[in-house]
Amino acid sequence: MTWSEMQPLLSQACWDTLYMVGWSTLIAVLGGLPLGVLLVLTDRGGLLQNVLANKVIGQIVNIARSMPFIILMVALMNFTRWITGTTIGREAAIVPLAIGAIPFFARLVETAVREVDGGLVEAVQSMGGNTWTVVRKVLVPESLPSLISSTTTTIVALIGYSAMAGTVGAGGLGDIAIRYGYQRFETELMWITVAILAVVISLIQFAGDYAARTLHRRGGHSGPVPKLRLLKASAATSDTV
């Protein structure tokens, strides 16, 4: 296969991957953020303490998270058809991707929001703020650097999932790697795909870490700043010296 043959395949695949991952990330954040916050609020000692609701939400999240993505994709076929009118293609893949990522992101949000100092919540309550104010003015802004890191992690996970979505004809880089690289022994194309994925993931991780670091520093935290992951190896060695 020549480069001129590969090039259009790859650019279409890149675009498909970004399309699927972009939309499913957006939906995962929109769905997972409130869910994660709700998990904290309804917990014992939370502002909206409701042990039953907490248990129910927690269980749903756990079940959805423990399901292998490929099974989830098949299990959701009817739902996908109902939403998009089809079970094949990019749009159809977004549905299981988003649904798979919502509980994943929700757990990360839960962890991030739990880190917020309870004293801040108390302070806003003492000013006459209600629960919604606490969420809007304290929980979300104060955990923003962590939330951004969580989003990065989610995007990277979704890129991995999207390769599997390729098996239902969604296209994307993973699909190319399997169909051409693996099934037709186009080893070269497979390695190029892997290289592109590696670069894309690195870029996303870098951008995410950078954003989180900047926000963290703006808050002027004096504690250790999370290191850029790309530089982790060198940083780690210099630490041990």
Add this chain to the structure above:
Amino acid sequence: MITTTGLTKVYRSRGREVTALDGVDLHVREGEVYGVIGQSGAGKSSLIRCVNLLERPTAGTVTVDGRDLTALAGRGSRAGRELRQARSRIGMVFQHFNLLSSRTVQDNVELPLEILGKSGKERSRKAVELLDLVGLADKAKAYPAQLSGGQKQRVGIARALAGDPRVLLSDEATSALDPETTRSILQLLRDLNRQLGLTVLLITHEMDVVKTICDSAALMEQGRIVEHGTVSELLATPGSALAAALFPVGGEASGDDRTVLDVTFHGESATQPVISQLSRTYNIDISILGAAIDTVGGLQIGRMRIELPGRYEDNVVPIGFLREQGLQIDVLGREALLVKDGAR
């Protein structure tokens, strides 16, 4: 201004009950600085949190500025609109400042105004004015992490004042600060109390705080208020634990057959040469074990620990003489002595 009656708070966890407040009656007059002092675990924190109902009392009522807050309470742990409105008129300052790290100093001060729904222009005008009042006008654009502890607490105070409160609650506001910063923060609270007529209820475990700025004080032990009153009343109360703690004098008796007295001078009696009169009148030798003069709550107070020869029974007349001079006399170790005699 703040009145609590029969305030009781019981925490239940896993079948165990802990009584943090056991029928606390507190009365804070308008415009005064009232200090509640006690060991950690005495219930001070629960008390101040019950005043703006951050903690819901198990029983009893809280009235602030003529409003019964306990009657406004929403259902369960959530505060209804009226309670939230009432809270916005009560400022609160915290030990660990509780500033939002993601907001600048000015935005932190604006936060309560945002909650009150004030316009952007009004908010920034008010915030700038308050930062000026607490002496941090040049730090408006800084983030809390760039400030020192004392500066953070100043921001906390500016923020607490944003809603034009008539009452300020201070929860160990100076406990995380060094002595010098503590003094400047207390001075600021005192100034605000005088300038704005702000009523301040503070809790602390530091006697110095009470000594420096409080008009009245209460001592808490095991969820109860065991002593309370204005600082001058307390100092005039014989055997007052608070007075002794506010104004300690040291010194041990030199022998068994001695009588040790704590003599407290205040007002006019401080100027009379009573000790030499006592010595001359009864022809006894008096040793001074310890003495101090200090200003407590704006009053000049002197306290002296003296030793008279002979047991208490031998010194009833001289002690009577001292009391006649308008001095406050506490006889030390008297109870202990009586018990020992009884045992024999």
